[in-house]
Amino acid sequence: MELRRKLLKGGVSATLLAPLLGAGLLTPGRVLASEWKRSAFTAQNAADALTRLGVAASAESREIEFKAPEIAENGGKVEIEILCKLPNTRSLLIIAEKNPMPLCAELNFNGKALPYARVQLKLAETMRIRAVARTADGRNHVAFREIKVTLGGCGG
Amino acid sequence: MSEPIRIRAQLQGEIADIRVLMHHPMETGQRRDESGKPVPVHFIQTFSVKLNGQALIDGQLNTSISRNPLFAFKAGGIKAGDKLSVQWTDNTGAQRQDEITVG
Numbered sequence: 001m002e003l004r005r006k007l008l009k010g011g012v013s014a015t016l017l018a019p020l021l022g023a024g025l026l027t028p029g030r031v032l033a034s035e036w037k038r039s040a041f042t043a044q045n046a047a048d049a050l051t052r053l054g055v056a057a058s059a060e061s062r063e064i065e066f067k068a069p070e071i072a073e074n075g076g077k078v079e080i081e082i083l084c085k086l087p088n089t090r091s092l093l094i095i096a097e098k099n100p101m102p103l104c105a106e107l108n109f110n111g112k113a114l115p116y117a118r119v120q121l122k123l124a125e126t127m128r129i130r131a132v133a134r135t136a137d138g139r140n141h142v143a144f145r146e147i148k149v150t151l152g153g154c155g156g
Numbered sequence: 157m158s159e160p161i162r163i164r165a166q167l168q169g170e171i172a173d174i175r176v177l178m179h180h181p182m183e184t185g186q187r188r189d190e191s192g193k194p195v196p197v198h199f200i201q202t203f204s205v206k207l208n209g210q211a212l213i214d215g216q217l218n219t220s221i222s223r224n225p226l227f228a229f230k231a232g233g234i235k236a237g238d239k240l241s242v243q244w245t246d247n248t249g250a251q252r253q254d255e256i257t258v259g
Contacts, residue, residue: 036201041218077222106216113212118228
């Protein structure tokens, strides 16, 4: 039952992929790059999601420019925009604190990509959104925005 | 077969604005259809944006990303004639990849 649930919930476990790796049908880089971080994404609160991603304390930073509407009439599509001005930002995490599964997205920036993103979220209710930026020195930085939602977005 | 990913890159001096629209239902698994049957969870889990085959952005998503989500990114070093491609994989294993030539 548990296995079936896992398969239904999407993706294939590493155990199932292992024989394919051995047979040379999949290259390890490809598998690693695309393995969805299930335990973090299915965590039911922000603290667990961050722990499962290995993110310890984050310092609040004014160098993260975070634009979000104060009020969202439709929680089904709420656009937020994040620009991190800290040097060597490698990734951004977007966390909707009161969603049933708070971790919304992890974005990793390579090459000449700027640590910038505009993303559309579903928000279940009025809540605080957290943007966590991870820099190459291993530090984590955070910024918050409160969004008031008049019509929740998880049912629709 | 899913609808093509819409990719647009606009050069603004040194920095290009990249917009990506992925057609996908992004079902949470918590919704019911008109007849009251639960709609199965169906969402994009991973995606990548590549410039001439080199990774620019790798992303992982949850069911809390909107239906038919639009993303915007920014990157330097993009010029006319470059190939910009986007690929996604959803929780059912379905994939889609599309590419544009920057104009």
